[in-house]
Amino acid sequence: MSVMRPLIAALLLLAAACGAHAQLSIEITGAGAQRIPVAIAPLAGEGALLDGGNAAISAIVRADLERSGLFRAVDVPRLIPQPTESSTVNYAEWRSRLADALVLGSVSGRPDGRFEVRFRLYDVVKQAALGGVAYTLTREQVRATAHRIADYVYEKLTGEKGVFSTRIAYVVKRGERFELQIADADGANEQAMLVSNEPIISPVWSPDGRRIAYVSFQNKKPIVYVQDVQVPKQRIVANFKGSNSAPAWSPDGARLAVALTRDGSSQLYLIDPDGGNLRRLTNSFAIDTEPFFSPDGRWIYFTSDRGGSPQIYRMPSTGGEAQRVTFEGGYNVSPRVSPDGRSLAYVTRNGGRFQVALLDLGTRQSLVLTDSDLDESPSFAPNGRQILLATILNGRGVLTAVSSDGRVKQRLTLSAGDVREPSWGPLIP
Amino acid sequence: MKRICTILLAAALAGCATTETATQPPAAVEDRAGTTKPGAGPGASGVPEKPVTGVDLTGGKPAGADPLKDPSSPLSMRSIYYDFDKYDIKDEYKPVIEAHARYLRENGGVKMLIQGNTDERGSREYNIALGQRRAESVKKMLLLLGAREEQVEAVSLGEEKPKETGHGEEAWTRNRRSDMLYAGEY
Numbered sequence A: 001m002s003v004m005r006p007l008i009a010a011l012l013l014l015a016a017a018c019g020a021h022a023q024l025s026i027e028i029t030g031a032g033a034q035r036i037p038v039a040i041a042p043l044a045g046e047g048a049l050l051d052g053g054n055a056a057i058s059a060i061v062r063a064d065l066e067r068s069g070l071f072r073a074v075d076v077p078r079l080i081p082q083p084t085e086s087s088t089v090n091y092a093e094w095r096s097r098l099a100d101a102l103v104l105g106s107v108s109g110r111p112d113g114r115f116e117v118r119f120r121l122y123d124v125v126k127q128a129a130l131g132g133v134a135y136t137l138t139r140e141q142v143r144a145t146a147h148r149i150a151d152y153v154y155e156k157l158t159g160e161k162g163v164f165s166t167r168i169a170y171v172v173k174r175g176e177r178f179e180l181q182i183a184d185a186d187g188a189n190e191q192a193m194l195v196s197n198e199p200i201i202s203p204v205w206s207p208d209g210r211r212i213a214y215v216s217f218q219n220k221k222p223i224v225y226v227q228d229v230q231v232p233k234q235r236i237v238a239n240f241k242g243s244n245s246a247p248a249w250s251p252d253g254a255r256l257a258v259a260l261t262r263d264g265s266s267q268l269y270l271i272d273p274d275g276g277n278l279r280r281l282t283n284s285f286a287i288d289t290e291p292f293f294s295p296d297g298r299w300i301y302f303t304s305d306r307g308g309s310p311q312i313y314r315m316p317s318t319g320g321e322a323q324r325v326t327f328e329g330g331y332n333v334s335p336r337v338s339p340d341g342r343s344l345a346y347v348t349r350n351g352g353r354f355q356v357a358l359l360d361l362g363t364r365q366s367l368v369l370t371d372s373d374l375d376e377s378p379s380f381a382p383n384g385r386q387i388l389l390a391t392i393l394n395g396r397g398v399l400t401a402v403s404s405d406g407r408v409k410q411r412l413t414l415s416a417g418d419v420r421e422p423s424w425g426p427l428i429p
Numbered sequence B: 001m002k003r004i005c006t007i008l009l010a011a012a013l014a015g016c017a018t019t020e021t022a023t024q025p026p027a028a029v030e031d032r033a034g035t036t037k038p039g040a041g042p043g044a045s046g047v048p049e050k051p052v053t054g055v056d057l058t059g060g061k062p063a064g065a066d067p068l069k070d071p072s073s074p075l076s077m078r079s080i081y082y083d084f085d086k087y088d089i090k091d092e093y094k095p096v097i098e099a100h101a102r103y104l105r106e107n108g109g110v111k112m113l114i115q116g117n118t119d120e121r122g123s124r125e126y127n128i129a130l131g132q133r134r135a136e137s138v139k140k141m142l143l144l145l146g147a148r149e150e151q152v153e154a155v156s157l158g159e160e161k162p163k164e165t166g167h168g169e170e171a172w173t174r175n176r177r178s179d180m181l182y183a184g185e186y
Helices: A057-067 A089-098 A137-156 B005-013 B091-106 B124-144 B169-175
Strands: A011-016 A023-028 A036-040 A070-071 A102-109 A114-122 A128-136 A167-174 A175-182 A190-195 A200-205 A211-217 A225-228 A234-238 A244-249 A256-260 A267-271 A290-294 A299-304 A310-318 A330-336 A343-350 A351-359 A364-367 A376-382 A386-394 A396-403 A407-415 A418-426 B029-030 B078-079 B112-117 B153-156 B177-182
Touching: A011 A351, A011 A364, A036 A057, A057 A070, A057 A137, A070 B091, A102 A137, A114 A137, A128 A137, A128 A330, A167 A200, A175 A200, A190 A211, A200 A244, A200 A418, A200 B124, A211 A244, A225 A256, A234 A256, A234 A267, A244 B124, A256 A290, A256 B124, A267 A290, A267 B124, A299 A330, A310 A330, A330 B124, A343 A364, A343 A376, A351 A386, A351 A418, A376 A418, A386 A407, A386 A418, A396 B169, B005 B078, B078 B091, B091 B124, B112 B124, B124 B153, B124 B177
Parallel strands: A036 A070, A036 A102, A190 B029, A244 A290, A396 A418, B112 B153
Antiparallel strands: A011 B029, A023 A407, A102 A114, A114 A128, A167 A175, A167 A418, A175 A190, A200 A211, A211 A225, A225 A234, A244 A256, A256 A267, A290 A299, A299 A310, A330 A343, A343 A351, A351 A364, A376 A386, A386 A396, A396 A407, B078 B177, B112 B177
């Protein structure tokens, strides 16, 4: 029958795009109790990079670090002469400004037209240099370079990887139109991967950050696609009878777990990203959906109503017996294991509100992280520090980020349209 | 209406300066927005290219003769409503499904699409599965009452196509729903 008639697709392929039309803006609504006071001095000569609408590198580094909720930027007065990474540091002076850490650096032009940025990070309390890096860049790489500097500072001072150079994916609904967008983690450089008049849900980055699997209704039913971030071409992964949904990448990127209704109720299957090697994983008469691999690849966590209400279970990723993971409450869905494998973020119904909670897989203690009502789709930052999620605020779809201890909250909003279905991309080496 | 595709295309044609770095190439764009047939489905409402509904003076059946559109016929009722996280068919809807099963039995060439829907709460993916369950439960009852497998297809729209876009119980009640649609209606 022609119910699912595929639309004759005259694809309009765009090879390049300017993405500055409606950037996400980020607002911090809470902060950690003990933030590291850090002084980011303007880099000597950084004004040379300001052309073309660029913000100053030091300003981007400062904004990145403050946005993490772990740092507080110390006011830096106008200094003459401007200190650079090779200046002698007057530690007493920086200590008097109450800075625990200090970044000094400079920008210089190169004969080939590119620029060189050098910076050094200092521990003001211990009066010691912690290291520094030099980067060569073009004017177009100002933001990316600033994020790298922020990542360096973050890692040196916290011992964890920074995520300022990572990207996020999300879906925007504007009127009747759906857009799968990717952007830098700070919301800049938004670029559309797919635009459709039908819903798009469940984008998820491949472990190498090169591809995104998602579900599109463009043919009037849910079908799983994979698309290369750089190539404007959709590839069908799963298009069987019924619904095809909930893609999850295996940690090695070689397989996808999906939920299909081809054999009756929603069940879990493994499939290759090119659509080959379909293998059924679960055999229940219940709803099984939302697979998510543990970081070591051994387990698949998933949502099932086999016990009478939707709860989270896990099973070996090779198939086999499932164990129930959540027991409190009558509605626990959307399992996402943290990058270190120690905790599980999920959505729980909490007295009529749908909120993101974190379960410590060792102690079995759980903690509700949000105070919103309609949370969906949690996604861990690749360093595990924050969880990005979608919620409804004042009737509009917005993304929020909450730190894994629930203390720091950020709100990412678009000037127009509903934002939903966030997915945080991997660390790019 | 935002014409992002036009803007993007214009930008691409103009060869505008991209702001990516060597490590972060630009996302390539695939535009499916123009590929939906106007009026081809529920998502097409609001699409500016809506076809003109013409007047047909050449004769044919008067509109009142179609039992599917006769408000006094149970066949004009197309929606089954559910409680939160439930997919069982309440007794009040059984006569409606019986009437449609009879119609399908008596009109072997007629085909039906059942779209299962949920309210916006909880997980989008769980709601896809729940919507499928709702649609399948209607299909199962139609088949038990004599409709044929080839006549009925069940699909899920999850929470993606709400009839009511509000965020309260009133909207949620109307969105927990299966719709029975005949060819030409979706």
